[in-house]
Amino acid sequence: MKLAIASDHAAFALKAELAAWLRDEGHEVSDLGTHGEASVDYPDYGYILADAVARGEAALGVALCGSGIGISIAANRNPAVRCALVSEPLSATLARSHNDANVIALGARLTGIEMAKACIAAFLTTEFLGGRHGGRVDKLSHPPLPAAQSEPTSAGVPA
Amino acid sequence: MKLAIASDHAAFALKAELAAWLRDEGHEVSDLGTHGEASVDYPDYGYILADAVARGEAALGVALCGSGIGISIAANRNPAVRCALVSEPLSATLARSHNDANVIALGARLTGIEMAKACIAAFLTTEFLGGRHGGRVDKLSHPPLPAAQSEPTSAGVPA
DSSP states (O other), X not given: OEEEEEEXXXXXXXXXXXXXXXXXXXXXXXXXXXXXXXXXXXXXXHHHHHHHHHTTSOSEEEEEESSSHHHHHHHTTSTTOOEEEOSSHHHHHHHHHTTOOSEEEEETTTSOHHHHHHHHHHHHTOOOOOTHHHHHHHHHTSOOOOGGGSOOOSSOOOO | OEEEEEEOGGGHHHHHHXXXXXXXXXXXXXXXXXXXXXXXXXXXXXXXXXXXXXXXXXXXXXXXXXXXXXXXXXXXXXTTOOEEEOSSHHHXXXXXXXXXXXXXXXXXXXXXXXXXXXXXXXXXXXXXXXXXXXXXXXXXXXXXXXXXXXXXXXXXXOO
């Protein structure tokens, strides 16, 4: 499978270990950085990974930062991405089967290497169930325009 | 504190219990639904909650669905929202201290009531650290325009 992986500095070592493992498992892995332990900003890497998945350059993505929280928020800014932050395999399975998630996020400082591998293995081997879940997933691709980005339609609306 | 809470049907019972507890704790809680156990779509409630937080109608939000995954993806579509899906209090603390998260997501079928309360208690009592985290959080408010929503700038770009 064509996979993409990205992390900030806090998860650089975990990314290297997971990328090597995924290649050993036969996957084609695009490592989108960061490429060292110098401090970087997780949103940059979440956006790069989300773009790669949205463009179809990877079928699925792996997003890593210290807690997984920051990079999962960033990845989910892209309406073509459904990023699930998980810490155990059941959530990774549900992310695929119910939410058709195309990015899995993990926290390098919270989840150990073997648990991370078990989560990713579950993620990569579970199919989306479709059915009643399909309409919900479609709605995730079409979020409402946020109020902050909308044109104002009236002035002086009381808080 | 002014809080908002929302869930799909899978988390309706947990929402009721958490809302009652938060009111007992002295918070003003706006329950944005769902208001029964009939099947609904989690994105609708994620979007409603995100909008309430983005508009400042609530300082912080609580988002619930079966796994927490779907509603956390939906909430994070709004660039003014930083939603952290958690299953234990350390992640809830880091979500506030490092990511200035304003919505906490929990999975009703995966996280029990007392653990959910512990997560929310940690979330509500932790301050954002600012400093180096501030620039990263700012970037979460200004995602790049997704490729799918961009105007094409050139034709025939090879995949």
